[in-house]
Each structure stands twice: as structure tokens, then as C-alpha cells.
Amino acid sequence: MKIKSKILIIAGSDSSGGAGIQADIKTVTALGSYAMTAITAVTVQNTKGVRSVIPIKPKEIEKQILFTCEDIRPSGIKIGMLHSPQVINSVANALKKVKVSKIVLDPVMVAKGGARLISRSAIKTLKNRLIKKAYLITPNIPEAEVLTKTKIRNLKDMVNAANILLKSGVKNVLLKGGHRNAEFTEDILLNKGEIKIFKNKKIKTKNTHGTGCTLSSAIVTFLSCGKPLKKSCELAIKYVNQAIVSNPNFGKGHGPVNHLNSIIINKKFK
Ligand SMILES: Nc1ncnc2c1ncn2[C@@H]1O[C@H](COP(=O)(O)OP(=O)(O)OP(=O)(O)O)[C@@H](O)[C@H]1O
Ligand SMILES: [Mg+2]
Numbered sequence: 001m002k003i004k005s006k007i008l009i010i011a012g013s014d015s016s017g018g019a020g021i022q023a024d025i026k027t028v029t030a031l032g033s034y035a036m037t038a039i040t041a042v043t044v045q046n047t048k049g050v051r052s053v054i055p056i057k058p059k060e061i062e063k064q065i066l067f068t069c070e071d072i073r074p075s076g077i078k079i080g081m082l083h084s085p086q087v088i089n090s091v092a093n094a095l096k097k098v099k100v101s102k103i104v105l106d107p108v109m110v111a112k113g114g115a116r117l118i119s120r121s122a123i124k125t126l127k128n129r130l131i132k133k134a135y136l137i138t139p140n141i142p143e144a145e146v147l148t149k150t151k152i153r154n155l156k157d158m159v160n161a162a163n164i165l166l167k168s169g170v171k172n173v174l175l176k177g178g179h180r181n182a183e184f185t186e187d188i189l190l191n192k193g194e195i196k197i198f199k200n201k202k203i204k205t206k207n208t209h210g211t212g213c214t215l216s217s218a219i220v221t222f223l224s225c226g227k228p229l230k231k232s233c234e235l236a237i238k239y240v241n242q243a244i245v246s247n248p249n250f251g252k253g254h255g256p257v258n259h260l261n262s263i264i265i266n267k268k269f270k
Contacts, residue, residue: 004032005224006072008100009217010065010091011080011108012041012053012117018256019210024078026259027217031239033224036072038064040091041083043117047209047251050115055083058090065094076102076224078217079134083118085125092129102223105134106216109143123147132169136229138216139165141179155186155197162190174219174233178211189233196230198237207247207255214257215240 007028014020021037028035040061044051077100082088095103107126109118118126123146131137131147141152148164150157155177162173177186182202189196218236223229243257250256 001032003034005075005221006034006036007217007220007224008036008038008065008069008074008077008098009080010038010040010061010077010082011106011213012043012083013039014043014045014210016046016209016251016256018047018250018254019213020080023210023213023256023259024080024217027214027239028078028221030259030262031218031221032262033221034072036068036074038068038091040081040087046253047255048253050117053083053117055087058084058086061087062090062094065091066097069098069100074098074100074224076100076104076220078220079103079105079130080213080216081108081117082126082130083122085119085122088122088125088130092133095133101135102220103134103136104216104220104223105130105137106212107131107137107139107143107147108212109146127168131165132171134171135223136172136174136219137165137170138174138176138212138219140176140212144175154180155188158186158188159190159195162188162195166190166192172229176212176215178208187233187237189230191229194230196233198234200237200241203241203244205244205247206253207249207257208244209251209254209256211240211244211257214243214259 009024025035042054148161172191222232242261246258
């Protein structure tokens with residue numbers, strides 16, 4: 001198989017392999033591209049929860065990005081967990097030098113089990129320094145609530161929050177609906193030109209660890225292969241959906257999804 005594109009992933013490590021850098025590498029690889037990494041933190045976790053978070057020094061994160069990219073230029077960048085203002089500043093500084101336009105930012109704040117992964121002051125820095133630089137941001141409902149200081153109970157509230165983000169200077173928002181307690185999950189893609197709602201039947205399972213990481217990595221991979229934004233989101237949502245359906249039921253808590261389902265999607269979407 002010929003490698004389709006090159007992706008740099010800036011995110012934290014998940015020792016259980018279901019989310020974070022591990023989910024990102026698996027997704028990019030399964031969808032046919034080459035994954036490079038800048039690790040921001042090492043988490044000690046399993047499917048039942050996060051035990052600890054060991055941060056990597058901001059300067060070292062910046063160096064991972066610059067040294068890697070000066071040798072192999074990425075066609076897309078995915079940004080995940082950035083836990084402190086210093087880390088966000090380092091990443092923003094490095095990205096100024098790297099100059100890649102296809103940047104997907106997943107503003108990770110809370111792990112599936114409820115553990116907070118980012119400090120309060122980091123949220124402010126994220127808003128001021130990084131969110132507007134990204135081509136697309138992919139908050140889930142709790143993250144969109146924090147970023148917009150609104151309460152999201154239904155689809156109307158989701159559209160309202162996405163609009164607030166857009167007005168604050170964000171280019172494209174995909175507000176993910178996985179956290180809503182409903183029969184369907186609705187993800188909303190919003191930009192100045194249009195709104196698109198992706199609706200899927202909600203799969204009844206506890207095994208959704210890493211769905212958010214997987215989704216943003218899939219989107220940036222499709223984007224880097226030249227697919228338009230709406231199509232990239234549609235394909236990535238289908239990939240995640242099939243990954244949840246075929247989850248291996250590993251672990252006693254929120255288990256991982258099956259990243260290897262891409263073969264099915266490749267056949268379907270050729
Ligand atoms: N039970 C489910 N059935 C179908 N789709 C789901 C389900 N849970 C999540 N999704 C989809 O998975 C994608 C990720 O959404 P979600 O809201 O779970 O992100 P997240 O909270 O950031 O995930 P994570 O906890 O991994 O950070 C979205 O496309 C969402 O619609
Ligand atoms: Mg998430």
C-alpha cells in the first residue's frame with residue numbers, strides 16, 4: 001500500500017492504547033497515512049480511569065515539532081491534549097515556524113472517565129493563542145460549554161454554541177454530540193458558509209474510549225489527502241461509527257474502539 005500523506009500528531013500518550021497519541025497513530029496508519037508525533041504528556045491510565053499525568057517540558061515539545069518537521073514536512077497536523085498555558089504557547093510558537101494550513105485542534109479537557117486533563121488557565125491561553133489558528137476545532141459538548149460559557153441541552157443549544165465559537169474567530173467548528181443522552185448522536189459542522197448536521201443512531205456501548213481522538217485524526221488524514229472539509233468529516237464520522245460497532249470489548253471500564261475497521265471503509269468509499 002502506498003502511503004497517502006504525512007501527519008504530525010501533537011498530543012498526550014494513553015498507556016491503555018485506546019485514546020491519545022496511540023489512537024491517533026492507529027487511525028492515521030489504518031487510513032493509509034504516515035504518523036509522526038510530538039508527545040505533550042504521558043498519562044498513566046487504563047479503561048477505568050487516569051492514575052496520573054506526567055508533563056513533558058514545553059521546550060522539548062516545541063523541539064519535537066520543529067526537529068521532526070524540518071526533516072519530514074507534514075501535510076496535516078492534529079493537536080490533542082495540551083495541559084498548560086506554557087505548553088500551548090510552545091506549540092503556538094512552533095506552529096508559526098512550521099506553517100501548515102491543515103490543522104485540526106481537538107480541545108481535549110476531560111477524559112471519558114471524568115478526569116480533568118487541562119488546567120483552568122490553559123483554557124484561556126487555548127482561546128487566545130491557538131483556537132483561531134486551527135482550520136477546524138472539534139470540541140465535545142462539555143468542552144463547547146466551557147469555551148462558550150453556555151449550557152448545552154439540545155441541538156438548538158449546540159448550534160448556538162457553535163455560532164458563538166465562529167463569532168469569536170474560529171474558522172470551522174465540528175461540535176460533537178456523543179455526550180448527549182439521546183437516541184441519535186448529532187455532530188454539527190458550522191462555518192461562515194454553511195451548517196451540516198451528521199446524524200447517526202447512538203450505539204449502546206460503554207466502549208467509546210478515544211472516539212474523539214480517533215475522529216479528529218481521521219478528519220485530518222482525509223483533509224491531508226485532498227478531500228474537502230464536509231466530506232472529510234462525513235468519512236471520519238463513519239470510520240468512528242464502524243470502529244465503535246466493531247469494538248473489541250477490552251478492559252473493565254470504557255474500552256477502546258476498533259481502529260482496524262478501515263478496510264471496510266476503503267472498499268465502501270472508493
Ligand atoms: N455511542 C455512540 N454511538 C455512535 N456514535 C458515537 C457514540 N459516542 C460517540 N460517538 C461519535 O463519536 C465521535 C466523537 O464524539 P464524542 O462526543 O464521544 O467525543 P469526545 O467526548 O471528545 O470523545 P473522547 O472521550 O474520546 O474525548 C462523534 O462523531 C460522535 O457522534
Ligand atoms: Mg475528546
